[in-house]
Amino acid sequence: MASTSPQRLPEWARKGSPLDPSARALRVLFREKALNTVCEEARCPNLGECFSRGTATFMLLGDRCTRRCGYCAVATARPQPVDPEEPARVAEAAARLGLRYVVLTAVARDDLADGGASHFAAAVRAVRRRLPAARVEVLTPDFKGEPSALAAVLGAAPDVFNHNIETVPRLFARVRPQGGYRRSLELLAAAKGWPRSQVTKSGLMVGLGETDGEVGAVLADLRSAGVDIVTIGQYLRPTRAHLPVEQYVSPDGFRALEGRARALGFPTVHAGVFVRSSYNAEEVFAAAPSVSGRH
Numbered sequence: 009m010a011s012t013s014p015q016r017l018p019e020w021a022r023k024g025s026p027l028d029p030s031a032r033a034l035r036v037l038f039r040e041k042a043l044n045t046v047c048e049e050a051r052c053p054n055l056g057e058c059f060s061r062g063t064a065t066f067m068l069l070g071d072r073c074t075r076r077c078g079y080c081a082v083a084t085a086r087p088q089p090v091d092p093e094e095p096a097r098v099a100e101a102a103a104r105l106g107l108r109y110v111v112l113t114a115v116a117r118d119d120l121a122d123g124g125a126s127h128f129a130a131a132v133r134a135v136r137r138r139l140p141a142a143r144v145e146v147l148t149p150d151f152k153g154e155p156s157a158l159a160a161v162l163g164a165a166p167d168v169f170n171h172n173i174e175t176v177p178r179l180f181a182r183v184r185p186q187g188g189y190r191r192s193l194e195l196l197a198a199a200k201g202w203p204r205s206q207v208t209k210s211g212l213m214v215g216l217g218e219t220d221g222e223v224g225a226v227l228a229d230l231r232s233a234g235v236d237i238v239t240i241g242q243y244l245r246p247t248r249a250h251l252p253v254e255q256y257v258s259p260d261g262f263r264a265l266e267g268r269a270r271a272l273g274f275p276t277v278h279a280g281v282f283v284r285s286s287y288n289a290e291e292v293f294a295a296a297p298s299v300s301g302r303h
């Protein structure tokens with residue numbers, strides 16, 4: 009794929025995304041409701057754009073993660089107690105924002121017996137009660153591959169089950185040391201096999217030192233696992249304490265990756281420098297006529 013060396017941040021990987029003054033209202037709302045967003049905690053480069061459009065991705069179960077992934081800016085620390093009122097506050101905030109598409113994610117909670125799955129389910133149900141017409145996407149950790157945790161989340165009937173594979177198997181030990189490539193694939197395949205014909209989604213980052221062949225193999229594995237929607241974006245180092253960028257993939261390189269994914273049969277592909285799993289999630293879902301008609 010077309011790429012450039014990591015010495016300099018190329019023009020195409022710079023995002024001028026100032027925070028619209030109206031976006032301040034979102035921050036006030038999140039503080040008022042004591043809610044976290046992955047947008048802020050993970051230092052997403054799209055924050056200015058998404059907040060200015062009145063969208064965000066809620067991050068459940070606190071702002072401290074039990075895992076230490078090499079790419080992620082969310083803090084690793086002893087997690088907070090589960091707040092049973094959080095799902096209702098998420099639903100209220102989503103209603104105040106007038107969201108038609110709600111994305112719920114969470115820190116990995118390996119300290120909890122169900123990995124936080126019941127809390128995900130409670131949040132999906134709370135949003136459904138408050139906003140019956142809204143679509144809900146869950147972006148979950150791997151729950152250590154525990155089938156009962158997956159069943160708890162899918163039992164709440166999210167419109168989209170999303171779990172990011174993030175990288176190629178060779179780099180898992182560095183990028184997601186507490187994860188497992190096969191475990192993530194199996195989780196996605198199990199979600200797809202859910203009796204309700206679950207729409208599934210996954211994403212990966214490029215720029216961590218993977219080869220073209222490895223990316224192609226991951227895409228083929230995701231398609232074999234029945235994934236409907238795939239997202240591919242450039243890894244950007246959130247701080248100097250995180251993994252370095254090994255290469256910057258050019259816009260042409262992303263177009264080539266999109267073509268490869270489409271050739272593998274993915275109904276929906278979203279690829280680009282600033283594509284993140286939840287970026288334009290509503291539009292990405294709407295652009296998938298073969299899956300978005302289901303509810």
Ligand code: SF4
Binds near residue numbers: 052053056
């Ligand atoms: S792309 Fe996702 S995580 Fe990033 S700011 Fe937008 S909604 Fe938040």
